[in-house]
Amino acid sequence: MNKDELIERVAVRSYLTRAEAFRAVEAVFATIGDAAIRGEAVSINRFGIFSVKSCSAREGRNPRTGERILICPTRKLVFRASRAMKDLLLGEERSDPIELDPR
Known part of the structure; x- marks a missing residue:
């Protein structure tokens, strides 16, 4: 699965538009990246x-x-x-x- 497929599946499963799902996925990746830069762990x-x-x-x-x-x-x-x-x-x-x- 690539990023576009992930966004599409998130949109379908969460009843969001593709644009809203794109922003949500981007926000999650950016937040994990920001935490990694600071040396913090992200526990899900x-x-x-x-x-x-x-x-x-x-x-x-x-x-x-x-x-x-x-x-x-x-x-x-x-x-x-x-x-x-x-x-x-x-x-x-x-x-x-x-x-x-x-x-």
Whole structure:
């Protein structure tokens, strides 16, 4: 699924116009990105946690020449699925299904 398909599905499931769904999806991504820049974790109940992982500098090798190189320290955005999401992926039933208001 790409971003356009995600926006379309959000619009259908939440009874929004495509433009409203676009703004909602953009706002969610921007908020997660802003939190990541500040080094904060974003925890979404029954879905998972987006957090920032710091990787220290390390030594590596150039695969072409075998020469040793220094790999600079970096930060990565990581996602850890919640227990409920892992259960869904395994096909196990949940006692608290996610339902939307049918309006």
